[in-house]
Amino acid sequence: MSEIRIGIDVGGTFTDFALATPGGLRTLKLPTTPRAPERAILDGVQQILREAAIAPEAVTGIVHGTTLATNAIISRHGARTALVTTEGFRDVLAMGDEGRFDQYDITIVKPEPLIPRWWRYGVPERLAADGAVLLPLDEQALHALARTLRDERIESVALCFLHAHVNPAHERRALEVLQPLLPGVLFSLSSEVSPEIGEYARFSTTAANAFVQPQVATYLDRLETGLAALGLTAPVFMFLSNGGLCHLDLARRFPIRLVESGPAGGAVFAAQLARDLGEEAILAFDMGGTTAKICLIDKGVPRRSPSFEMAREHMHRQGSGLPARIPVIDLVEIGAGGGSLARVDAQRRLQVGPESAGSDPGPACYARGGTQPAVTDANLQLGRLAPEDFDGSGILIDPGLATQALEAGVGAPLALDPLAAAAALAEVVEEQMAGAAREHAREKGVDLRPRPIIAFGGGGGVHAARIARKLGATRVIVPQGAGIGSAIGFLQAQAVYELSRSVAMPLSAFDAGRYNRLYAEMAAEAGAFVTAAAPGAQQVAQRTLFLRYKGQGQTLQIPVEDADLTDQDAPRLHALFQSHYAALYKRALERIPVEIVALSLRVAAEGTAPTPAVTDRLDRPLPETAMLYDLTTGAMVPARQILRADLGPRPLQGPALIKDKGTTIHVPRGFDARTIEGGHVLLTYTGQEG
Template identity: 50%
Template sequence: MTPTARLAADIGGTFTDLALERPDEHGGLDRWTAKVLTTPAAPEQGVLDGIAQVLAKAGLTPADVAIFIHGTTLATNAVIERKGARTALLTTEGFRDVLALGNESRYDQYDLNITLPQPLVPRRWRLTVPERLDNEGKVLLPLDEAAVRAAIATLRAEGIESLAIGFLHAFVNPVHERRAAEIVRAEWPGLPVSLSSEVSPEMREWERFSTTVANAYVQPLMSGYLHRLRDGLRDAGLHCPLFLMLSGGGLTTLETAARFPIRLVESGPAGGAIFSAHVARQKGWSKVLSFDMGGTTAKVCLIDDYTPQTARTFEVARVGRFRKGSGLPLRIPVIEMVEIGAGGGSIASLDALNRIQVGPESAGADPGPACYGRGGTKPAVTDANLLLGRYDPAAFAGGTLRLHPEPARDAMDNALSPLGLEPEMAALGVVEVVDENMANAARVHAIESGKSYDGRAIIAFGGGGPVHGYRVAEKIGVTRLLVPSGAGVGSAIGFLRAPVGYEVVRSLYQRFSKFDRAAVNALLADMSAEARRTVELGSFGAPLVERRIAYMRYVGQGHEIAVELQVHVLSDEDVAAIRAAYDTAYATFYDRPVPGSDVEILSFAVTAATEVDAVEHAADATDAPAPTPIRHQPVRDTARGEVADWPVYDRSVFASGAEVTGPCIIAETETSTLVGPGWRCRMDGLGYLDLKHVTGV
């Protein structure tokens, strides 16, 4: 029998989420989910344990699985926690300190004691060799091969585990980088080597070198993990294709992911954004905010016209909260979002002024929050929610993890005792602070994107999103909130909605006053072939769609605007149309074009991907009677500080069209949805919880 089930797994800092889907006989989908604690020492073990659980729930065998899709934040965590490989950089003589100098900007001009992000490679491991290309890729100084060999001897003595090679102008001509890599591989077989001309072939040395170094920094860790996971899956009987989620929203093969693991840094959050975009299509909502709160972090992403915002640059490990320019730059395709250390495991403490602060430190999965009873002694957001009455200790994570109120109360009392508050009131402060942190992140994201929340709804998911969603909505002025089915494992479900896709980016400097159409067409054709080769490894003959973009600016400006190329082979008329399209796009951002100014193209991007399945908007359900509460429990409302008995409903018996009025809790296996005072909740025709803020209720 042909396998038809699709399986996805998302490793988070606290929980590993799994989703399994199989077509039913009516043309729909049967779905089973599982949530297990992440196993930090061997992350693949948590995945394998979760797979066994979810297959047992479904009554399926490994042979029934047709495809397995995986996403993880392991690469991100390795960079943030500085737990990657001992990495060296081999670069052009005279450019040893590019990583430290950056672009010489300061994210806070007036902070005399500013803290800047430290490079992943210390200065003693940044070695240079004589070589030089000009800006067109012509050799000015041949590569000194003897110097490369001497550098290898030095790196061996230093115990280096991975090497990044980044030469000046290698994005135009990679000949010196490739020759240096050949020498390294001959002299030191088995050493992982990352080339800037392959990892990030674009101009701007700091971003290119930083991305290449980060790729080298996580490559041994990620390659080892991915191959252990592949072997573990085979031993468990899963011989189906394995795909990895990319930060840009596509899927790729294990081989490509192991070669360019830096493209996985935001793979988990990217799945969540795709999940929200899919739900938005189903609802016919063109403007939403994706709100994903897990055990370690919270992620917010603006989605317009059913498409998440994307970017080509990304910062990781910011040292300044919400401060652009305070992190390590990565030049990769990425779904644009704001991510902060605000999750169920985020630890609460007091600063020097006895103010409550939450995160970014997390209790993780081991030992976890104090209420897990696994040895944790510091209060976390989950402890605070438990003390506020929001969780049933016996039903957390579907009853697989019992919560213990007393350790939570002791941890809260010990850490926040200078406030002179009862643990329950201190817990209220912790939840209000974390909610405000997330609301502030959402405000910053909207401001940086030049957008507002007028007419926008929130799609909340992750283990904590439905718990905190209504309060975050109140803080940013949103009056509608949606909690889809499977919300507790939303990112994993998003993996199952993602296309197989890959983006290739290359630099080729062009001015429209002397546009080399033949060179551009040749470059685009070569990029298209590379993107398609990568995608076809996993598309299984599915039709592909291709998107081509040029990144352009007026001569002398510092930043580019993306302009889509509507044809694949450019004619003279097409070149003129692209030039006019840039003026139009520029006027959209800055009100008017700049007449008489020449335009330059810095780089091109080509994306090949399988087609996204069409989704029809779902009709609303007819009215149905409200369900009967399964119990009542005392809950302290964070907005007013009052304690009242809130009814608790079982989501699994909630009928489509049924409506309840807050305050109440709607419980399910992986999460709980809080319907606050002044809110109403209706189960729609898709089985989603649709919350609306109603004045006067």
């Protein structure tokens, strides 16, 4: 039987659908329904199947990614959550690791914990660093605490005991005691969510998991019920922040692993395109309705990280957010999308984002009650977008409302006409996105200038060329299906599960027996999750060691073979670490002991699902020219307008607009555009801006 699969990406503004069939890939974009996200999903699934004349029971798989957990953490709209920890340690969440993301800012603002102090409780118990019991768990204190939690109407509990990553016995016993006393309350154990050394990161990750768990679990229950009511019997998988897939049961237990699922789908999409085109190093740029995402991809593989930061307080500064110790695709996300709102502050400075109009009410031009100018309003005013570009989305665009909002919100305070206000708004948001890319590249020690930019998302093609100029890049690739890139990426993903275990193992006393035993336990656990998501598939395992010189705070990640070792392998591991350290820091250190501090395992189903070519085309007639704002002259000028299907290998000189279903590509003066292998559009900077 031929596979028919649906990828669904729920963003803050739009919900995107990719339907893969033997005949090709169809697309759909609908406004997100924020109060009940599953409503847009169910409406969209019905619509895209009806348009393709496919019966619901013919669908063989559904892959879904969502920003629900991310938005709950950023907006602080989660469950009533309590932290239960070792007595004397309830303030770990507030104290953090005492790091400062800006050493010289005396007014530094650090993120508030997700769980307030009055819902953080300590109980008598204590484990030693090696897991030995120093003080037994006080079960009477737990019984008394249960009454307090009931009185406070707590909905979710994070159990985080000191050194539980070494010995989970006290956390498991606390669960056994509290669960019968608190029916309906959900529990997250740090020894399951993030069993790694470092109390702050482990507590923070578990607190976030507990904070979003009730909301995510209820949402997934509603979605599963709604899909079944439509007659869909296919398995539903969730897209994870590490670029893999999991079954719904795992998503309900560990919703923290969904936090960056949508952006990760875009990274998978861009990585596949980079492999197809033979690009060694690219910058993925995904601009949606609410946020913009930036990811570095080398040799067709997105960069990965064992941790990331949630809800950064200071723009995109590393260290200004809440840590989460879960495997993720390494990217940066900022509040700059089509719905990002503009305002003029008390110092008469134009600010854009991170606040977003979302889909309800949306930008002013949506005519749904929004009055503040948004990026989409500016693009309409500048001629980069047209009302017809939103056909099929259910949104009726009113350009006059965009002009009014720009005049009142930006023009009047700064004494600018609506066109100049729109140009200023676009310039600010593009500089913010370029700045985020520069900062991310600086942190990674990467030169962005030689990298082509792969641009996707609803706004990627509109802004990518201008961002490329700010970064010194000369090539932009806008792929087929760019408007729903993340949803297509979902369909290209594998079933993947990653986990880590903290150890304390000096290489001078390397214990191969313990090493092999730990990896065997991890392989059994990870393999079971992958088997549940991809029954019968061959599995590939990748091991990574986290090593450091004794006394250092930072570690290096060293990939090693997926095989048992012997005690005689210790010198080889030492030499491997020394070579990696020297490659990164130019010289290795001698006579300083090296130790393993953590083991990591990634198990994936082998192979990627083939994704058919996009068959959707924009078929409405276009005027040959459109009025488009030209930055060089500062005025509206006639620009060539062409359907993507009509663009060939012969270069089209900017200024121009290229239109396709769900995608508009803005070709500024100084760039040309042509079609390349696979039907993708390549924009090249020619330098001829005069």
